[in-house]
Amino acid sequence: xxxxxxxxxxxxxxxxxxxxxxxxxxxxxxxxxxxxxxxxxxxxxxxxxxxxxxxxxxxxxxxxxxxxxxxxxxxxxxxxxxxxxxxxxxxxxxxxxxxxxxxxxxxxxxxxxxxxxxxxxxxxxxxxxxxxxxxxxxxxxxxxxxxxxxxxxxxxxxxxxxxxxxxxxxxxxxxxxxxxxxxxxxxxxxxxxxxxxxxxxxxxxxxxxxxxxxxxxxxxxxxxxxxxxxxxxxxxxxxxxxxxxxxxxxxxxxxxxxxxxxxxxxxxxxxxxxxxxxxxxxxxxxxxxxxxxxxxxxxxxxxxxxxxxxxxxxxxxxxxxxxxxxxxxxxxxxxxxxxxxxxxxxxxxxxxxxxxxxxxxxxxxxxxxxxxxxxxxxxxxxxxxxxxxxxxxxxxxxxxxxxxxxxxxxxxxxxxxxxxxxxxxxxxxxxxxxxxxxxxxxxxxxxxxxxxxxxxxxxxxxxxxxxxxxxxxxxxxxxxxxxxxxxxxxxxxxxxxxxxxxxxxxxxxxxxxxxxxxxxxxxxxxxx
Amino acid sequence: xxxxxxxxxxxxxxxxxxxxxxxxxxxxxxxxxxxxxxxxxxxxxxxxxxxxxxxxxxxxxxxxxxxxxxxxxxxxxxxxxxxxxxxxxxxxxxxxxxxxxxxxxxxxxxxxxxxxxxxxxxxxxxxxxxxxxxxxxxxxxxxxxxxxxxxxxxxxxxxxxxxxxxxxxxxxxxxxxxxxxxxxxxxxxxxxxxxxxxxxxxxxxxxxxxxxxxxxxxxxxxxxxxxxxxxxxxxxxxxxxxxxxxxxxxxxxxxxxxxxxxxxxxxxxxxxxxxxxxxxxxxxxxxxxxxxxxxxxxxxxxxxxxxxxxxxxxxxxxxxxxxxxxxxxxxxxxxxxxxxxxxxxxxxxxxxxxxxxxxxxxxxxxxxxxxxxxxxxxxxxxxx
Numbered sequence: 001x002x003x004x005x006x007x008x009x010x011x012x013x014x015x016x017x018x019x020x021x022x023x024x025x026x027x028x029x030x031x032x033x034x035x036x037x038x039x040x041x042x043x044x045x046x047x048x049x050x051x052x053x054x055x056x057x058x059x060x061x062x063x064x065x066x067x068x069x070x071x072x073x074x075x076x077x078x079x080x081x082x083x084x085x086x087x088x089x090x091x092x093x094x095x096x097x098x099x100x101x102x103x104x105x106x107x108x109x110x111x112x113x114x115x116x117x118x119x120x121x122x123x124x125x126x127x128x129x130x131x132x133x134x135x136x137x138x139x140x141x142x143x144x145x146x147x148x149x150x151x152x153x154x155x156x157x158x159x160x161x162x163x164x165x166x167x168x169x170x171x172x173x174x175x176x177x178x179x180x181x182x183x184x185x186x187x188x189x190x191x192x193x194x195x196x197x198x199x200x201x202x203x204x205x206x207x208x209x210x211x212x213x214x215x216x217x218x219x220x221x222x223x224x225x226x227x228x229x230x231x232x233x234x235x236x237x238x239x240x241x242x243x244x245x246x247x248x249x250x251x252x253x254x255x256x257x258x259x260x261x262x263x264x265x266x267x268x269x270x271x272x273x274x275x276x277x278x279x280x281x282x283x284x285x286x287x288x289x290x291x292x293x294x295x296x297x298x299x300x301x302x303x304x305x306x307x308x309x310x311x312x313x314x315x316x317x318x319x320x321x322x323x324x325x326x327x328x329x330x331x332x333x334x335x336x337x338x339x340x341x342x343x344x345x346x347x348x349x350x351x352x353x354x355x356x357x358x359x360x361x362x363x364x365x366x367x368x369x370x371x372x373x374x375x376x377x378x379x380x381x382x383x384x385x386x387x388x389x390x391x392x393x394x395x396x397x398x399x400x401x402x403x404x405x406x407x408x409x410x411x412x413x414x415x416x417x418x419x420x421x422x423x424x425x426x427x428x429x430x431x432x433x434x435x436x437x438x439x440x441x442x443x444x445x446x447x448x449x450x451x452x453x454x455x456x457x458x459x460x461x462x463x464x465x466x467x468x469x470x471x472x473x474x475x476x477x478x479x480x481x482x483x484x485x486x487x488x489x490x491x492x493x494x495x496x497x498x499x500x501x502x503x504x505x506x507x508x509x510x511x512x513x514x515x516x517x518x519x520x521x522x523x524x525x526x527x528x
Numbered sequence: 529x530x531x532x533x534x535x536x537x538x539x540x541x542x543x544x545x546x547x548x549x550x551x552x553x554x555x556x557x558x559x560x561x562x563x564x565x566x567x568x569x570x571x572x573x574x575x576x577x578x579x580x581x582x583x584x585x586x587x588x589x590x591x592x593x594x595x596x597x598x599x600x601x602x603x604x605x606x607x608x609x610x611x612x613x614x615x616x617x618x619x620x621x622x623x624x625x626x627x628x629x630x631x632x633x634x635x636x637x638x639x640x641x642x643x644x645x646x647x648x649x650x651x652x653x654x655x656x657x658x659x660x661x662x663x664x665x666x667x668x669x670x671x672x673x674x675x676x677x678x679x680x681x682x683x684x685x686x687x688x689x690x691x692x693x694x695x696x697x698x699x700x701x702x703x704x705x706x707x708x709x710x711x712x713x714x715x716x717x718x719x720x721x722x723x724x725x726x727x728x729x730x731x732x733x734x735x736x737x738x739x740x741x742x743x744x745x746x747x748x749x750x751x752x753x754x755x756x757x758x759x760x761x762x763x764x765x766x767x768x769x770x771x772x773x774x775x776x777x778x779x780x781x782x783x784x785x786x787x788x789x790x791x792x793x794x795x796x797x798x799x800x801x802x803x804x805x806x807x808x809x810x811x812x813x814x815x816x817x818x819x820x821x822x823x824x825x826x827x828x829x830x831x832x833x834x835x836x837x838x839x840x841x842x843x844x845x846x847x848x849x850x851x852x853x854x855x856x857x858x859x860x861x862x863x864x865x866x867x868x869x870x871x872x873x874x875x876x877x878x879x880x881x882x883x884x885x886x887x888x889x890x891x892x893x894x895x896x897x898x899x900x901x902x903x904x905x906x907x908x909x910x911x912x
Contacts, residue, residue, distance in 0.1 A: 062633055063634070063637075065633070066629040066634065067630065069586065069589075070626040070630055071626070073593070073622060073626070074622060077618055077619075077621075077622045079600065079611075080607045080608055080611025080618075081611045081618050082612070084608035084609065084612035085608070085683075087600065087604055087611075088682075091600055091601065091605075092601075093869070095597065095598075095601030095865070096601045096869055096876075098597040098600055098601065099594065099597040099600065099602075099876070102590060102597045103880040104876075104880055107587060107590045107594070107880075107884045110587045110589065111586075111884075111887060111891055112887075112891070113586055114582065114584055114895075115583060115891055115894070117582075117910075117912075118583040118895065118910075118911070118912070119583065119891075119894065119895065120910065121907075122894050162768070162866070164768045164770060165769045165866075166680055169865075169866040169869070170865075170868045170869045170872065173868075173872050334679055334680075335679075467612070467683065468615060472615055476616075479619070479623065483623060487630065490630070494637055506909070
């Protein structure tokens with residue numbers, strides 16, 4: 001039988017380590033392009049201040065990058081250590097984009113990141129700039145392949161179940177690459193990273209402007225970040241990933257959960273701005289709605305219907321029953337009764353095998369499930385609504401707040417009034433956490449909203465774990481929490497220290513703390 | 529292009545290639561990290577040592593990541609079984625690996641001896657624990673690992689963490705660590721001067737001799753006391769990946785079957801013994817020419833490749849024998865991905881590996897120099 005504690009602990013561990021890793025990834029994705037823009041200006045104009053900007057923001061980038069590399073290793077290990085049945089069941093398909101990520105993206109990024117930091121004196125200007133470009137390109141390729149892999153989990157195209165090997169196998173790699181879910185997720189995620197990079201530079205530059213330190217340096221950094229950030233936030237919002245929600249059953253379920261839409265409404269559906277979702281009653285209490293908006297956003301039309309959770313669940317019930325038949329014939333086939341009839345019956349029903357596997361939580365044999373167990377599996381076939389509903393709203397609120405801030409920053413910067421707008425500089429400084437809140441809640445919506453599936457309609461999450469003792473995972477989970485907390489403190493300590501020190505940390509002799517030795521000696525003597 | 533059987537064989541070679549690539553590149557900076565406390569006494573010397581690999585350790589580490597991901601893509605069952613079976617050993621490796629990126633990047637950011645010494649210790653642990661665990665794990669593969677599959681191919685491992693440690697596996701652990709240390713020392717001899725280079729040569733000389741001796745000893749044990757595995761039923765090399773439908777027996781000295789059947793293969797372990805002796809010889813020369821330095825590094829790389837290949841060939845076609853249910857052992861014939869995945873990934877590897885080698889070599893050439901104390905003192909704010 002399924003060990004529920006093991007499943008819960010494995011999920012917690014993956015969620016914590018993945019969300020922690022993704023604190024650092026978006027900044028890497030965004031800053032690489034900002035560094036490339038700054039260095040391009042330096043190479044084109046030859047003005048030293050742009051080289052200093054590249055080097056200083058590069059220093060902060062490096063502090064972030066190192067911990068991103070370290071925590072990224074966990075992701076590679078965990079599929080095998082904690083999700084070994086998953087690895088077996090889908091490795092044939094899912095492993096390929098990960099291996100391609102290594103070959104196409106990580107090598108490029110990691111080889112040239114060394115050149116970026118240590119190659120300044122050993123490469124020509126143009127060679128170094130090319131290295132920075134390749135580093136940025138590698139980072140973005142890496143996001144592409146990870147989101148192709150993740151997109152396949154959300155909408156598993158281009159593959160087929162093979163009863164002999166008892167796993168999903170690759171049929172069409174081009175379908176996997178051009179999976180519409182993967183495409184929109186990629187754009188949305190990298191653009192989110194660009195926003196994080198831009199907000200990071202904007203916030204810290206605002207801090208220098210508020211302090212009146214290194215103003216020329218801060219203003220130039222501010223300009224780059226305001227322009228880049230405005231373009232990025234517009235792409236994030238306009239190319240939001242709900243455009244992918246038309247594709248695939250699980251995406252439809254996720255959309256209904258995001259909207260807490262229990263009942264199918266006549267098209268075009270209203271958008272629930274806020275309310276209290278109640279999974280027991282399958283109702284949303286105190287809902288405040290905007291007429292037509294959901295239908296327009298989700299289906300991009302006036303007559304497209306957005307299905308409610310009740311109807312979605314109702315549609316899952318026959319599929320679960322069909323899945324029981326699939327499981328029955330799968331068992332026969334695997335027991336050596338490979339008659340043409342059994343094979344035909346299995347092929348007829350195998351697209352619902354995943355739904356049959358949902359019953360594994362209640363009965364190991366699947367085929368002997370009682371009516372009550374089938375009803376429980378039907379209930380399980382959609383995720384709890386409230387967490388998805390609220391996480392989505394937090395993400396959107398952060399997104400629109402940032403849109404407003406980027407518009408104002410861009411406008412006043414263009415009018416050269418930014419130094420006078422201290423309220424805006426202060427707001428920007430305090431807005432620093434917004435991209436991270438939006439990104440983490442966004443991932444939560446994407447992954448929690450996919451439940452109960454690890455691979456949509458193919459493999460339930462609870463079946464995907466390794467056969468470990470729950471205590472093994474509890475032990476490693478505690479170790480992760482302790483070690484990650486320590487790493488986080490160290491990283492933040494360095495980040496804050498160097499952000500406060502500003503470009504003086506480059507020791508060029510041109511910046512704030514190097515010109516007022518009395519003020520700066522305390523800070524400088526401890527740092528290099 | 530190729531039939532399934534050929535693809536399976538090519539992928540056996542490619543996985544080997546990627547792991548050898550990892551051992552030669554990342555193994556080099558792991559060796560450097562392990563040597564750090566012994567070859568560099570003063571802070572500035574330590575920075576010399578670290579800066580010989582400062583620009584390259586991250587790219588090198590991708591060999592490891594790619595080898596792991598290729599295992600996932602090409603041999604998903606091996607990836608699933610090994611990583612979940614060796615759970616605590618893998619976690620230990622992972623947590624040690626956290627230390628390296630941070631130590632490299634954070635160490636010299638703060639000018640405090642205590643801060644730096646702590647990161648040096650972290651770098652040492654992060655550089656030595658992974659090769660030790662990998663060596664012990666490889667030894668366990670040779671001995672067989674207790675695991676089996678249920679009717680839906682869910683793997684269950686029935687051993688314990690402490691059962692991984694036996695005299696034989698500790699010996700393979702020492703071999704693995706010695707390979708990295710020897711390799712790191714030949715690197716430092718090429719890239720540093722003065723005291724650091726001298727100390728590196730002295731340590732490398734001893735380690736190379738120890739390595740040759742341990743490798744011979746492990747060979748004797750494989751011949752005399754370690755039971756190998758043999759497939760006794762017919763293998764359908766073109767068949768689908770079904771690792772539970774064959775018959776396997778064990779026998780003393782069975783790991784030498786491939787060598788006895790194809791005697792030319794004996795050349796590989798012979799190189800594995802002779803090459804480290806040459807490395808020791810080169811390192812013992814007092815005033816080394818550039819050629820001698822390069823030859824010692826090449827000899828060290830050759831040693832690593834030969835030793836890994838020796839073990840791989842001994843086990844062929846096994847990759848992960850099961851000691852509890854031998855018929856569930858994983859072979860390179862029956863544990864692989866589908867024909868379409870292997871074909872696709874072969875094209876991807878064939879396309880990207882030459883490009884990767886191209887730009888990696890370019891970067892090494894650009895950064896090539898003898899790192900000196902004077903250089904570090906001049907760039908104390910930008911160097912690692």
